[in-house]
Amino acid sequence: MKKGNPGRTRRDFLDSATRLIGAAGLVLAAGASVTHATTQSMLAAIKGVVGDAAVHKGKVKLEVPPLVENGNSVTTTVSVESPMTAEDYVKAIHVFNEKNPQPNIIGVRLGPHAGRAMFSTRIRLADSQKIIAIAEMSDGSFWSDETDVVVTMAACVEVL
Amino acid sequence: MSKLRRVRTCISLPTDSRIFTVRVLAALISALSLLPVRAATAGEIPAGERKSGYEFMSVETRTMQDDDAVNPGMLWVLEGKALWSRTVGEANKSCASCHTGASTTMKGVAARYPAFDKRLGRPIDLEQRINLCRTEQQKATPLPFEGREMLALAAFIGQQSRGMPIAVTDDERSKSFIEAGRTIFERRQGQLNLSCAQCHDDNWRGKLAGAPITQGHATGYPLYRLEWQAIGSLQRRLRNCLVGMRAEPYAIGAPEYVNLELFLMWRARGMPVETPAVRP
Amino acid sequence: MPRTLINVPARAKRGEVIEIKTLISHDMETGFRADNAGKTVPRDIISLFVASYNGVEIFRAELHPAIAANPFLSFTTVATESGRIDFTWTGDNGFAANETAQITVE
Numbered sequence: 001m002k003k004g005n006p007g008r009t010r011r012d013f014l015d016s017a018t019r020l021i022g023a024a025g026l027v028l029a030a031g032a033s034v035t036h037a038t039t040q041s042m043l044a045a046i047k048g049v050v051g052d053a054a055v056h057k058g059k060v061k062l063e064v065p066p067l068v069e070n071g072n073s074v075t076t077t078v079s080v081e082s083p084m085t086a087e088d089y090v091k092a093i094h095v096f097n098e099k100n101p102q103p104n105i106i107g108v109r110l111g112p113h114a115g116r117a118m119f120s121t122r123i124r125l126a127d128s129q130k131i132i133a134i135a136e137m138s139d140g141s142f143w144s145d146e147t148d149v150v151v152t153m154a155a156c157v158e159v160l
Numbered sequence: 161m162s163k164l165r166r167v168r169t170c171i172s173l174p175t176d177s178r179i180f181t182v183r184v185l186a187a188l189i190s191a192l193s194l195l196p197v198r199a200a201t202a203g204e205i206p207a208g209e210r211k212s213g214y215e216f217m218s219v220e221t222r223t224m225q226d227d228d229a230v231n232p233g234m235l236w237v238l239e240g241k242a243l244w245s246r247t248v249g250e251a252n253k254s255c256a257s258c259h260t261g262a263s264t265t266m267k268g269v270a271a272r273y274p275a276f277d278k279r280l281g282r283p284i285d286l287e288q289r290i291n292l293c294r295t296e297q298q299k300a301t302p303l304p305f306e307g308r309e310m311l312a313l314a315a316f317i318g319q320q321s322r323g324m325p326i327a328v329t330d331d332e333r334s335k336s337f338i339e340a341g342r343t344i345f346e347r348r349q350g351q352l353n354l355s356c357a358q359c360h361d362d363n364w365r366g367k368l369a370g371a372p373i374t375q376g377h378a379t380g381y382p383l384y385r386l387e388w389q390a391i392g393s394l395q396r397r398l399r400n401c402l403v404g405m406r407a408e409p410y411a412i413g414a415p416e417y418v419n420l421e422l423f424l425m426w427r428a429r430g431m432p433v434e435t436p437a438v439r440p
Numbered sequence: 441m442p443r444t445l446i447n448v449p450a451r452a453k454r455g456e457v458i459e460i461k462t463l464i465s466h467d468m469e470t471g472f473r474a475d476n477a478g479k480t481v482p483r484d485i486i487s488l489f490v491a492s493y494n495g496v497e498i499f500r501a502e503l504h505p506a507i508a509a510n511p512f513l514s515f516t517t518v519a520t521e522s523g524r525i526d527f528t529w530t531g532d533n534g535f536a537a538n539e540t541a542q543i544t545v546e
Contacts, residue, residue, distance in 0.1 A: 065220050069371070069440035070386035073508040075220040100506050101472045108515075109500040113493070115457030115518040119501070122508040124470070154387045154440065155368040156404025229447035229461040232510040239443050389467070389509035 042096050042103035046134060049094050049107075050142045055134060060145035062095075062133040071125040071151040076105075080117035080135045080143070084110075090117035092136040099129035125151045204361055205375055211364075212431060213374040213439055221386070225438040233315060233384040233436025236308075236391045240316025243309060249300025255313075258297060266320040271433050272327040274422040276334050282415065283337050283422050286314055287393060305412055311391050315382045318435030325432060326379065328425040341423025344416060350407025371440070377428040378421065380437020391436065394421050442466060446527060448541040452519035460491065460499075461514040464529055464537060470505035486511055486531035494523040503531075519545045 046055070063077040080090045089112045095105040108119050117135070125131075132146040214222060228234050244262055247254045259265040274283040277292075284292070290313055291302040303310040330338055345356045359368070360376030367373060381394040388396075395417045402409040410416045447461040464486065471483025483505060491499040498517045517525075522545045528538045 065218055067218070069218055069221060072389050073224075073386040075224065097506060101470070102504060102506065104504040105506040106504060107502040110515075111498070113496070113498050113518055113520075114516055116516045118516055119499075120512075120514040121501075122512050124506050124508050152370040155371045155373075156400060158387060158400045158403070229445065230463070230512060230514075232463060232465075232512070234445055235443045235463060235465045235510060238445060 038100065038103060039098050042098050042132070045096055045103035046094075046132070049134060049136070053140070053142055055142045055144045057144055059143040060093075060133050060135045062131060062145040062147050064131055064147050064149050066148070066150060068125060068149055068151045070153055071127070073122045074125050074149070074151075075120065076123050076131070077120040078108075078118065078133045078135075078145075082117045082137070084112050084114055084117055086112045087138070089114075089138045090135050091138055093117070093119065093133060094136075095123070095131065095133045097123075097125065097129055097131050099127045100125065105131075125149060127151055204357075205364070207430070210377065210428070210431060211375055212377055212379045212434065214380075214434060214437065216372040216374045217438075217440065221438055221440060225380075225434065225436075231384065231436060231438060233382070233391050233438060236312045236315040236382070236384075237319050237436055239308070240312035240314070240319075243313055244316060249294070249298035251297065251299040253298045255293070258293075262316065262320055266317050268321055268324055268327070270314075270318040270435060271321040271324045272329075274328070274418050274425060276331070276337075283334060283418055285395075285418050285421050286317060287395075288413075288418070290314065290317075306393060306396055311382050311393065314393065315391060315436050318380075318382060318433065321433040322435055323432050325430045326425055326428050328422065328429055330426060334422065334426075337419050338423050338426050340416075341419035341421070341426075344420050345423055345427075350402070350405040352406050354405050354407075356401065376424070377431055378424040379428055379431050380434030380439070382435065383437035383439055386438070386440050394424070442529075442535075442537045444527075444537065444539045446539050446541050448525055448543055450542070451544045451546065454519060454521070454545050456519045457516050458519050458543075459514060459516050460525070460541075461512070462489070462491075462527060462539075463510060463512050465510050466529075466531070466535075468503075468505065468507055468509045468511060472505065484532045484535075486529045486535060488528075488530045489513055490528050491515070491517075492526045493517060494521065494525075498525075519543065521545050 059081045061079045063079075064074060068074050076095070078093050078095065080093065082088065082090045084090065090110050092110065093108045096103050097105055105123050106121060110117055128148075128150045130146055130148055132144055134142055134144045136142055214225065224230055224232075241262075244255045247257070255262070270286055273286040273289065275289070276282070277284045287305055287310055290310065294300045295302050303313075348355045348358075356376065359373050364373050364375045378394050381397070382391050384391045385397070395412070398417055398420060399409045443465040445463040449458050452458050466486050467484065468486065469481055469484040471480070473481045475481050485503060485505055485507070487503055489499075489501045489503065489511070490497060499515045501513055503511060522543060525541045525543060526538065527540070528536070530536050
């Protein structure tokens with residue numbers, strides 16, 4: 001079965017992502033041997049949310065099983081460290097993917113009344129790929145977590 | 161890509177031996193017909209080693225099955241509960257009209273299906289039983305198999321047996337049908353010349369294209385299959401397998417399916433019902 | 441009528457953070473699938489879910505086709521006072537569904 005993208009480590013990816021987000025344009029970091037059409041659209045979608053702001057790694061915990069039995073339904077939980085008070089809370093959480101036909105998965109709006117910055121859902125993943133969750137704080141800062149997921153599927157696919 | 165490690169040979173009665181005369185053969189066959197269904201033959205999984213498909217799943221998928229607030233199959237169970245009390249047909253009856261509260265009257269029912277029907281002289285599965293009630297008692301049209309309402313009712317009734325041991329027996333009447341089901345299970349078929357037993361009896365510790373090969377026990381039907389993104393019956397799953405094996409599937413509702421379902425439930429006897437299960 | 445399954449604790453202590461789980465039946469047709477004739481099946485998804493607690497919005501989720509069929513969403517809220525929690529789902533082709541749960545806060 002297909003495995004995740006070889007050749008790029010998490011560090012490589014995040015380095016180029018943060019450089020990209022800081023830059024004006026959308027040119028993928030030079031020297032990248034792995035260019036996938038939707039990686040660019042994912043970065044564009046992220047830029048649509050964060051604009052030119054820096055995205056810091058941390059505070060966010062993206063929980064997806066590392067090995068998925070069926071890409072049709074993948075349990076995904078995102079939680080963010082935050083006191084969730086009126087002065088300091090998580091405003092929104094966005095989840096993006098790299099290889100589905102579209103980069104967006106879900107966008108969640110929260111407030112201090114949430115008590116905890118957390119939500120859980122089930123998503124579809126078309127292939128083994130990277131998932132990235134970005135939290136927007138009340139002070140305007142952005143924090144993220146990402147994970148690589150290997151997606152397998154049934155050995156015999158149903159033909160109706 | 162894992163390869164099948166062993167090739168299973170077909171088990172057969174010693175009818176091909178040339179030293180038996182016809183009379184001895186006839187005596188042997190009548191003697192054999194008095195025996196209960198054959199005990200574990202070579203390759204069949206010993207009772208103590210049987211595992212539900214649940215044990216082959218990831219923690220996340222198991223949680224999806226265990227938590228009723230999260231199990232999508234419960235959406236069908238809820239609908240089945242509503243349908244249970246809905247009056248239909250010319251008789252203007254609901255299931256509840258005769259069977260009152262399902263949590264008492266349906267307790268243990270799904271655990272012993274497919275069951276032998278005296279009038280028809282053969283076993284029928286739960287879906288066929290539901291339709292017999294629909295047409296004969298409620299005077300309503302039969303529900304299409306694999307339709308939303310049928311699956312909802314089967315899921316609701318199945319859930320009333322959840323946790324109970326599967327109780328399909330090999331009594332005198334059912335024996336030959338269980339054997340017929342076993343024959344299908346052990347027969348090589350299709351373009352791949354593969355039998356169910358080769359994977360599910362002999363190679364369940366292995367993998368096929370990255371997916372674990374389970375023992376193929378029908379403990380949780382109708383179940384929510386992630387591949388289907390919906391709930392489905394055992395018959396649907398068997399059709400899936402047959403097509404996957406590149407074999408010709410039987411017509412929908414064919415007695416071969418019921419024989420195979422009966423054999424599978426007998427093979428899983430004693431294992432707890434998990435309806436509505438979740439499987440990848 | 442779409443089937444829904446809501447899990448809200450019936451009672452909670454004031455200030456307690458409670459978890460709410462929601463399920464709704466919906467195929468979430470992505471719009472990227474082709475039928476047997478090769479024709480693209482048009483997109484038909486739930487695109488928005490909103491939960492309100494005594495009229496105040498407590499959770500909002502914008503869903504995309506990448507959300508699995510029969511969408512499941514769970515989230516938390518602080519139990520403030522007794523009352524109702526309202527859930528609404530809206531989506532393509534005028535899809536709309538709503539549910540309510542009561543909660544007693546002591």
